[in-house]
Amino acid sequence: MLSAPATPDQGGPAPDAITAEQDLFRSALTRTIDEFLADQVDVLTAISEESLPLISSIATLTRGGKRMRALLCYWGWRAAGGEPGAAAPVTAGTALEFFQAAALIHDDIIDRSDTRRGGPSVHRQFSARHTEAGWHLDPERFGVSAAILAGDLCLAFSEELFTASCSAEAGEAARSIFNRMRTEVMAGQYLDLLEEAVGPDQTPEQAELRALNILRFKSAKYSMERPLMLGGALAGADEVLLTDFSAFALPLGEAFQLRDDVLGVFGDPGVTGKPAGDDLREGKRTFLIARALGESGSEVRARINAMLGDTALDDDAVHTLRELIVASGALAQTEKLIEERSAEAFRALARLEVDATSLEALRLLAEAAVTRTA
Amino acid sequence: MLSAPATPDQGGPAPDAITAEQDLFRSALTRTIDEFLADQVDVLTAISEESLPLISSIATLTRGGKRMRALLCYWGWRAAGGEPGAAAPVTAGTALEFFQAAALIHDDIIDRSDTRRGGPSVHRQFSARHTEAGWHLDPERFGVSAAILAGDLCLAFSEELFTASCSAEAGEAARSIFNRMRTEVMAGQYLDLLEEAVGPDQTPEQAELRALNILRFKSAKYSMERPLMLGGALAGADEVLLTDFSAFALPLGEAFQLRDDVLGVFGDPGVTGKPAGDDLREGKRTFLIARALGESGSEVRARINAMLGDTALDDDAVHTLRELIVASGALAQTEKLIEERSAEAFRALARLEVDATSLEALRLLAEAAVTRTA
Numbered sequence: 001m002l003s004a005p006a007t008p009d010q011g012g013p014a015p016d017a018i019t020a021e022q023d024l025f026r027s028a029l030t031r032t033i034d035e036f037l038a039d040q041v042d043v044l045t046a047i048s049e050e051s052l053p054l055i056s057s058i059a060t061l062t063r064g065g066k067r068m069r070a071l072l073c074y075w076g077w078r079a080a081g082g083e084p085g086a087a088a089p090v091t092a093g094t095a096l097e098f099f100q101a102a103a104l105i106h107d108d109i110i111d112r113s114d115t116r117r118g119g120p121s122v123h124r125q126f127s128a129r130h131t132e133a134g135w136h137l138d139p140e141r142f143g144v145s146a147a148i149l150a151g152d153l154c155l156a157f158s159e160e161l162f163t164a165s166c167s168a169e170a171g172e173a174a175r176s177i178f179n180r181m182r183t184e185v186m187a188g189q190y191l192d193l194l195e196e197a198v199g200p201d202q203t204p205e206q207a208e209l210r211a212l213n214i215l216r217f218k219s220a221k222y223s224m225e226r227p228l229m230l231g232g233a234l235a236g237a238d239e240v241l242l243t244d245f246s247a248f249a250l251p252l253g254e255a256f257q258l259r260d261d262v263l264g265v266f267g268d269p270g271v272t273g274k275p276a277g278d279d280l281r282e283g284k285r286t287f288l289i290a291r292a293l294g295e296s297g298s299e300v301r302a303r304i305n306a307m308l309g310d311t312a313l314d315d316d317a318v319h320t321l322r323e324l325i326v327a328s329g330a331l332a333q334t335e336k337l338i339e340e341r342s343a344e345a346f347r348a349l350a351r352l353e354v355d356a357t358s359l360e361a362l363r364l365l366a367e368a369a370v371t372r373t374a
Numbered sequence: 375m376l377s378a379p380a381t382p383d384q385g386g387p388a389p390d391a392i393t394a395e396q397d398l399f400r401s402a403l404t405r406t407i408d409e410f411l412a413d414q415v416d417v418l419t420a421i422s423e424e425s426l427p428l429i430s431s432i433a434t435l436t437r438g439g440k441r442m443r444a445l446l447c448y449w450g451w452r453a454a455g456g457e458p459g460a461a462a463p464v465t466a467g468t469a470l471e472f473f474q475a476a477a478l479i480h481d482d483i484i485d486r487s488d489t490r491r492g493g494p495s496v497h498r499q500f501s502a503r504h505t506e507a508g509w510h511l512d513p514e515r516f517g518v519s520a521a522i523l524a525g526d527l528c529l530a531f532s533e534e535l536f537t538a539s540c541s542a543e544a545g546e547a548a549r550s551i552f553n554r555m556r557t558e559v560m561a562g563q564y565l566d567l568l569e570e571a572v573g574p575d576q577t578p579e580q581a582e583l584r585a586l587n588i589l590r591f592k593s594a595k596y597s598m599e600r601p602l603m604l605g606g607a608l609a610g611a612d613e614v615l616l617t618d619f620s621a622f623a624l625p626l627g628e629a630f631q632l633r634d635d636v637l638g639v640f641g642d643p644g645v646t647g648k649p650a651g652d653d654l655r656e657g658k659r660t661f662l663i664a665r666a667l668g669e670s671g672s673e674v675r676a677r678i679n680a681m682l683g684d685t686a687l688d689d690d691a692v693h694t695l696r697e698l699i700v701a702s703g704a705l706a707q708t709e710k711l712i713e714e715r716s717a718e719a720f721r722a723l724a725r726l727e728v729d730a731t732s733l734e735a736l737r738l739l740a741e742a743a744v745t746r747t748a
Contacts, residue, residue: 043554044561047591050568051561106526110519135571137657137683142571145484148522149564152480155526156556159533163549175537180417182530187418187425190523194424197509197516217421283511309511 013357018364021084021357025074026067028090033062033097036161053129057122057150058157061101064117069096069227071365072249076231079358080241088234091165092174096227098158103185105151109144110193111282112311118273123147165234174233181226188218192284199285200305204294211287212254219260220253224369228362244352248362252345256369258338261286262331263373265322271373277318283309287337292330300324342370387731392738395458395731399448400441402464407436407471410535427503431496431524432531435475438491443470443601445739446623450605453732454615462608465539466548470601472532477559479525483518484567485656486685492647497521539608548607555600562592566658573659574679578668585661586628593634594627598743602736618726622736626719630743632712635660636705637747640696645747651692657683661711666704674698716744 037059044051070093077089107113108121115121120128127143135142162178165171191214199207228249229242237245263272264279265288279286289308293301307313307321325331345366352359411433418425444467451463481487482495489495494502501517509516536552539545565588573581602623603616611619637646638653639662653660663682667675681687681695699705719740726733 040557043557047558047561048565048587051564054561054564102526106522110522130571133572136574137571142567145567146564148480148484148525149560149567151522152476152525152529153557153560155529156533156553156560159530160553163537179530179534183414183417183527184421186523186527186530187421187428190425190428190520191422193516193519193523197504197511198507200510213422 013360015360015364018357018361022071022074022361024085025071025090025093028085028087029067029070029093029097030063032090032094032161036094036157037062040157053126054146054150054153057105057125057147058098058101058154060119060125061104061116061122061154062097065097065100067093067097068365068369069100069223070094072224072227072362073231073234075358075361075365076228076233076237076245077235078231079245079352079354079362080232080235080237082231082235088165088167089231091161092230092234093227095158095162095165095178096230098154098161099182102151102154102158103189105147105154107189109147109151110189111278113274113278115274121147122150126150171234174230177226177230177233181222181230184217184226185222188214188216188222192218195285196283196309199283199290200308202290204290207285207290207293208287211285211290215254215257215261215287216250219257220250222253223256224253225249241354244348248345248348248352248366251341251348252366252369255338255341255345258287258334258341259370259372261288262334262338265325266331268373276315277313277321280308280318280321281311281313288325288330288334291333292325292328295328295330295333296324300328338370342366345370387734389734389738392731392735396445396448396735398459399445399464399467402459402461403441403444403467403471404437406464406468406535410468410531411436414531427500428520428524428527431479431499431521432472432475432528434493434499435478435490435496435528436471439471439474441467441471442739442743443474443597444468446598446601446736447605447608449732449735449739450602450607450611450619451609452605453619453726453728453736454606454609454611456605456609462539462541463605465535466604466608467601469532469536469539469552470604472528472535473556476525476528476532477563479521479528481563483521483525484563485652487648487652489648495521496524500524545608548604551600551604551607555596555604558591558600559596562588562590562596566592569659570657570683573657573664576664578664581659581664581667582661585659585664589628589631589635589661590624593631594624596627597630598627599623615728618722622719622722622726622740625715625722626740626743629712629715629719632661632708632715633744633746635662636708636712639699640705642747650689651687651695654682654692654695655685655687662699662704662708665707666699666702669702669704669707670698674702712744716740719744 037055041052041055044055073093073096074089077086078084082089104116105122108116109123113121114124123143123146126146127139130139130142166175195210195214202210225246228245232242232245261279264284265277267274269276293304296304304321304324307317349359349362349366411429415426415429418429447467447470448463451460452458456463478490479496482490483497487495488498497517497520500520501513504513504516540549569584569588576584599620602619606616606619635653638658639651641648643650667678670678678695678698681691723733723736723740
C-alpha cells in the first residue's frame with residue numbers, strides 16, 4: 001500500500017472524486033436498504049398486513065441519518081485494498097445502519113425520548129397510532145411494547161444483512177468484530193444506565209474515569225473504531241493495519257462522543273432535533289457533568305445533583321444548570337479534551353499507510369465528526 | 375431412510391436408548407451454554423465488572439427450561455440422517471435456547487410479568503438490585519431499561535451461537551429458517567399486542583381467526599415447526615422431508631399453544647410458576663377467550679370484556695371469569711380443538727419416513743407437549 005500525501009493541495013485526490021465515490025456508495029446503500037425492506041414487507045404481509053407498521057417504523061429510521069458508520073466501513077474496506085463499488089461493504093454498511101436504528105429505537109424507550117431527528121421516536125409513533133385509532137387499554141404501554149418488538153426485529157434484520165456481506169475467511173474476522181461491537185454497545189449502555197443510578201455516590205475522580213469508560217464502549221468503539229475495522233477485515237486487512245485503524249478511530253470516536261455530550265446540554269434544538277437539555281432531564285452522567293461536579297464547591301455540587309435526572313426540569317432550570325456547568329470551567333475543559341483526542345486521532349491518521357484517496361476521505365469524515373453541531 | 379414402526383412394543387427402539395441419547399445431548403447443551411457464558415463473562419469483565427449482572431440475568435434463564443426447542447432441533451437433525459452426538463445441533467440448539475431466553479426477557483417486560491419459572495423475571499431482578507442497593511432515581515424504570523438491554527444482548531448471543539453451528543451449503547438453508555423464525559415471532563408478538571388493543575372491536579368470528587393466526591406465528595412455528603426444520607436443514611434434509619416435518623410440527627405447535635392458553639387461565643400457579651389468571655389480567659385475546667365471547671350472550675360478553683386486561687383483577691374476579699368461560703362451553707371446545715390438532719400431528723408423524731429411533735423420540739416429545747400441565 002502507498003504512503004500518500006494527506007491533503008489535496010499536496011497533490012492528493014480531488015475532493016470531488018471522493019464525494020462522487022461516496023455518493024455512489026450512499027446510493028447503493030439506500031438501494032440495498034429499500035430492497036431489503038421491500039422483501040421484509042412481503043414476509044410480514046404473509047403473516048398479516050397489520051404487522052407492517054413494524055417495517056415502517058424501521059424504515060423511517062434507516063432511511064435517514066448521516067451514514068457515518070457505513071461510510072467508515074466503506075473507507076475501511078477501501079483503505080485495506082478493497083475494490084471501489086464492491087457489494088460487501090454496502091451490505092455490511094447497511095447492517096451497521098440497521099444496528100444503529102435498533103439501538104436508537106430501544107435507547108429512546110430507555111431515555112423516554114419523545115423525538116428523534118425532529119420527528120416522533122418509534123414508541124411515540126406507536127402510541128400516537130393507538131390514540132388516533134381510539135384503541136383499548138393504554139396507548140403509552142402499547143407504544144413502548146411495540147417499540148421493543150420493532151427494535152428486536154431491526155436487530156435481527158441487521159444481522160441478516162451482516163451475514164450476507166460475509167464470505168469465506170475474511171468473513172470470520174469481520175464477524176468477530178461485529179459480535180464484539182454488539183456486546184460492547186449493550187454493556188456500555190447498561191453502564192450508562194447504571195451511572196444514572198450510582199453516579200451521585202462516586203467521587204468526582206471516579207465519576208470522570210467511569211464516564212470515559214462508558215463513552216468508549218457505548219459510543220467510541222461502536223460509532224467509529226469497529227465500523228472502520230469491520231470494513232478493513234472484510235477486505236482482508238491484517239492485524240497491523242487493523243491496529244492502526246484503531247489508533248485513529250478510537251480517539252476520534254471519543255472526541256465524537258464528547259462533542260455529543262456537549263451538544264446534549266448546550267445544543268440548539270433547531271439543529272439537533274432534540275429538546276434543549278434533554279441529557280440533563282435524563283440525568284446522564286457524562287464526563288462534562290462529572291468534571292462540573294468535581295470543579296464545583298459542595299453547595300453548587302448539591303444543586304447540580306438535585307436537578308440532574310429531574311424529568312420535569314423546565315427551560316429556566318436547564319438554563320441555570322448550563323450556567324453552573326460553564327462557570328465550573330467544565331465546558332472549556334471538555335472542549336480541550338475533545339481537541340486533544342482529535343489531535344491524537346489526526347496524528348494516527350497521518351501515520352496510516354493507505355492509499356491517498358482513502359486517507360483523504362477518512363480525514364474529511366474525521367473533521368465532520370468532531371466539528372458537527374448536530 | 376427407513377419406514378419404521380412407531381412404538382417400542384412393535385419392535386421399535388427402547389425408550390431407555392432414547393433417554394440416554396437425549397441425556398447426552400442435554401449435557402452437551404448445558405456444557406456449550408456454560409462455556410459460551412464463561413467466554414462472555416471475560417468479554418464483559420474487560421469492559422467493566424459492573425456489567426456482569428447482564429450475564430447472570432441471561433444465565434438464570436438459559437440454565438433452566440425444558441429444552442423442548444433444542445430437542446426438536448436435535449431430532450430433526452437425527453431424523454434427516456445426522457450423526458448422533460454431533461456438534462452442529464448442539465450449537466444450533468443452544469442458539470434456540472438463547473433466542474427463547476431473549477424473547478422471554480422482553481415478553482415479561484411487555485406483559486409486566488413479575489415472575490418467570492417461579493423466580494423474579496429479569497426486569498424484576500434488576501429493579502430489586504436497585505432497591506436493595508438504595509440507588510438513585512426510579513428502581514422500576516432501571517429494571518425495565520436494564521432488561522431491554524439484557525434481552526438485546528441475549529438476542530445477539532443467540533445469533534453468535536447460531537452462526538457457529540452453520541457451515542457450507544447446509545448452513546444457508548438453516549440460516550434462512552432461523553431468520554424467518556425470528557421475524558415470525560416478532561411479528562406474531564406484535565399482532566398479539568395489537569389484539570389486546572383492537573380485540574374488543576372484532577366480531578367473535580374474526581377474533582377466533584385472528585387468535586389462531588397469532589398463535590401460529592407467535593408460537594406454533596417458533597416453538598415446534600422451525601426448530602425441527604432447522605435441525606433437519608443442518609443435516610441437509612431435502613424440501614420433501616422439511617415439508618413432512620412441517621406437517622407434523624405445525625399442528626403440534628398449535629395444540630401446544632392452545633394448551634398454553636388454557637393453562638394461562640386455568641393453570642395451577644404451583645405448577646406453572648405464574649400467578650393464577652395472569653393472562654386474564656394482561657387481556658390476552660386467545661382463541662379460548664374469542665370462543666367464550668362468541669358463545670356468550672351480550673350481557674356476559676360485556677362482563678368478560680370489562681374484566682379482561684384489568685391489571686387489578688383480584689382472585690374472586692379471576693374465579694368469576696373462569697366460570698363464565700367454562701359455562702360458555704369455550705373450555706370444552708378448546709380442548710376439542712387441541713385434540714384435533716394433536717391427532718393431525720400424530721397422523722403426520724405416522725407418515726414420516728425416518729429411522730425408528732427418531733420417530734419414537736418425536737412421538738415422546740409430541741406427547742409431552744400436548745399433555746403438559748406447566
